Amino acid sequence: MYDLLVVGAGPYGLSIASHAAAAGLSLRVLGRPMASWRDHMPRGMFLKSEPWASSLSDPQGRWRLETYCAGRGVAARHGEPVPVELFASYGLWFARNAVPGVDERMAVRVRACPGGFEALVDDGEVLRARTVVLAVGVMPFAEVPAALDGLGPEQVSHSSDHSSLSRFRGRDVTVIGGGQAALETAALLCEQGTRARVLVRADRLRWNDEPPARERPWYRSAxxxxxxxxxxWRNWFYAERPGLFRRLPEPTRARIAATALGPAGAWWVRDRVEPVVEVMLGHEVTSAYASGIDVRLETVDRDGTPMCLETDHVIAATGFRARRERLGLLDDDLRVRLAAGPDGPPEIGRDFESSVPGLFMAGLITASAFGPAMRFVQGAGFTADMLVRGVRRRLRTGPAGGRVPAPGERRRQGPDLRLGARR
Structure with a gap:
């Protein structure tokens, strides 16, 4: 039985595994490294975050993005967005160097068992661990407007469904949403010869400003x-003090998690959108249905005026909503044991442990507890450090109050605790 089973091998899962390995825990990591970035983002996209804020976390800080770029003669400069392909390659490099023994099989079910948890893997093997962390990223939480429920996959998709947009060349596509995913997707569509429009509920688009120079006079930095x-300062608080964020009243945390850093386009995509993409502001889809090979969208504007348009395909770039019910990886009995807050996600303790002892969470699903940083790579370092401390604390106390020997004590007793050793 492992000390820790990490389910998910994205930035959070890999960072947690790196910290856990350095702490001497026996662990197993399940999942294809950087799968979301490799399989669910079209080529040609860029990271919105700065290069210096986009590194995965290892305890010694040896495997940072700028180190990877420098070793390949690639610039990682402030104010220059990082291509998704480069970031995915960096994550694979991090996995090879900081997290030995990643198991690329997928967990299909996690349930409680005596002494901890067991995970059924896609080839039928069952792995057991005293503690588990779900670092499943955003994919289980894709949000599609209910008005589109009547359409099939040929008519509607989520923006995260695509690693390539080439199937839409020469077609007419309507993108719903006003954030970075919607605007960059529309820009890529137009650049490949697709007729694309963006349907936005708000009455205007929001664009992030170009960041000031990294080095500035002290008074401007202050x-x-x-x-x-x-x-x-508000963004600094979210980024640098997630532990303090958790001490805010729960309604305040929920409101900030839902509204802070809302939909907005990066400054560098604006010139690619405004000249070529049709933008329909103040429109909300009320219903949608297939009309032959096309899709008919019925919308209403801010004045209540209805409008109808036809398109070949709808891409919902409408973000992600973390809810307990969408954790389908968990056995039903385990999922219903999770206490959930009023906005849907499970309640998370100070060290990322859920209400089920030994079951930890990481990433987007913890944003209501620790703030907006958990929606970005920025939050991986804090999460990895605090979560591994929590795992070690749980291993000392045991899942039901009974004491489980600490890693160092078991090592003196002799069982094989090598990273990645089969159980």
Missing amino acids: RAPHSGLGCG
Whole structure:
């Protein structure tokens, strides 16, 4: 039985595994490294975050993005967006160097068992661990407007469904949403010869400002410090003090998690959108249905005026909503044991442990507890450090109050605790 089973091998899962390995825990990591970035983002996209805020976390800070770029003669400069392909390659490099023994099989079910948890793997093997962390990223939480429920996969998709947009060349596509995913998707569509429009519920688009120079006079930095989430003291607080964020009243945390850093386009995509993409502001889809090979969308504007348009395909770039019910990986009995807050996600303790002892969470699903940083790579370092401390604490106390020997004690007793050793 392992000390820790990490389910998910994205930035959070890999960072947690790196910290856990350095702490001497026996662990197993399940999942294809950087799968979301490799399989669910079209080529040609860029990271919205700055290069210096986009590194995965290892305890010694040896495997940072700028180190990877420097070793390949690639610039990683402030104010220059990082291509998704480069970031995915960096994540694979991090996995090889900081997390030995990643198991690329997929967990299909996790349930409680005596002494901890067991995970059924896609080839039928069952792995057991005293503690488990779900670092499943955003894919289980894709949000599609209910008005589109009547359409099939040929008519509607989520923006995260695509690693390539080439199937839409020469067609007519309507993108719903006003954030970065919607705007960059529409830009890529137009650049390949697709007729694309963006349907936005708000009455205007929001664009992020170009960031100021990294090195500035002290008085300008004091007025609006840089952070991994953008300039300004509020963003600095979200990025640098997630532990303090958790001490805010629960309604305040929920409101900030839902509204802070809302839909906006990066400054560098604006010139690719405004000249070529049709933008329909103040429109909300009320219903949608197939009309022959086309899709008919019925919308209403801010004045209540209805409108109808036809398109070949709808891409919902409408983000992600973390809810307990969408954790389909968990056995039903285990999922219903999770206490959930009023906005849907499970309640998370100070060290990322859920209400089920030994079951930890990481990433987007913890944003209501620790703030907006958990929606970005920026939050991986804090999460990995605090979560591994929590795992070690749980291993000392045991899942039901009974004491489980600490890693160092078991090592003296002799069982094989090598990273990746089969159980």
